[in-house]
Structures are given as C-alpha cells and as structure tokens.
Amino acid sequence: MQTVHEEHVDGFGTVRIRPLDPHGDAALVHGWVSQERASFWGMNGLTRDQVAGIYAHMDTLETHHAFLVLRDATPVALLQTYEPEADRVSECYDVQPGDIGVHLLLAPAGPEGGRPGWTSALLGVVSSYVFRTLDRRRVVVDPDVRNDKAVARFLKQGFTAGPVVVLPEVDLPDVYIPEKKAQLAFLSRG
16 A cells, blocks of 8 residues: 655654555454454444444545554554544534544554553654645544543643533444544644
C-alpha cells in the first residue's frame, strides 16, 4: 500500500502512515480492537469479518478514512481521520474551517511491556500528518470521558480540553454507534 506520510523520529525510528486494507489488515486490527484495553473503541465482541466490514464500509466514504501506522516495518497503531461536519461530533461543537477529527488506537505493548515516549512520538507524527500533509488548522478528539488514560495523553501532548458532550447515537442501515459521553479536546496548528 502507498504511504501517505513518512517521518523519521530521532531515537524512535521511521514512522509511516498508509491506508488500512480493510480485508488484508482485518486479522491484525481485529486482534487489537477485541482486547479489553480497547473497549472504548467499541468493537469488543465483533468477529474479524464484522471488523473488516466496518472498515470496508469506511473505505467507501469520502469523509472518514482509516490508516495503519507503522514504526519501521511493525504495525503500531490504527488511525482514523474524519471530517467533523460529516460526523455526529458536529452536533456538539462549532466546527471551524480546517478542522479534522482523529481517533488513534495504539497496538498493545509487546512482551517488553510499556514503552516510554511511544505515544508522544506517534501523536507527534499524526499531528505532523494532519497539519503539514493535509494542511489542516485544528485537530479535534473525542475520547470517552471514562478513558482517563486517553484524555490525559491528549492533554499532555498539548491539546486543550473542550466541553464534555454527549455524542448522539447513530443508527443507520450500514452503521450503528451507541451514544457516548465524550471529552472534546483540540490542538491548533502552531
């Protein structure tokens, strides 16, 4: 697959972002989203084929995109970007020109355990991708308010906390997403 962004991070490695292959990457992604640690991702209990179907549907959209993030040759995160005005989050805040929504799910730590600086390096590359490559002005994230680790991670990375909101339920023929109480946070291009 074609790389959409590549960046070398000193002391970390080369990080590449490439489009997710809904079927080719399904087993890997299913393994990540099925873990209890990923419960806020909302895919616990889904089969590999159901996860592939969700990302195959997303692949047909012009407004929502999924990517695999690799450090050197190893997959390390799942990245989703979306146009906030085409998403339920638009019902909860005043979308500005140049906004982009981001969801990031880190791969589970390997046998070596936690990786200091890992999240910061990956969020730095994601920010670089959306600000430089996509030429966006502001990133919005909407982690579940109960996901203290994600909220703290974004704030540590320089995001500014916005309001706590309730993202409405989405119930369409191809997509069902339950209501979610979320902590909005924003990062503006410097």
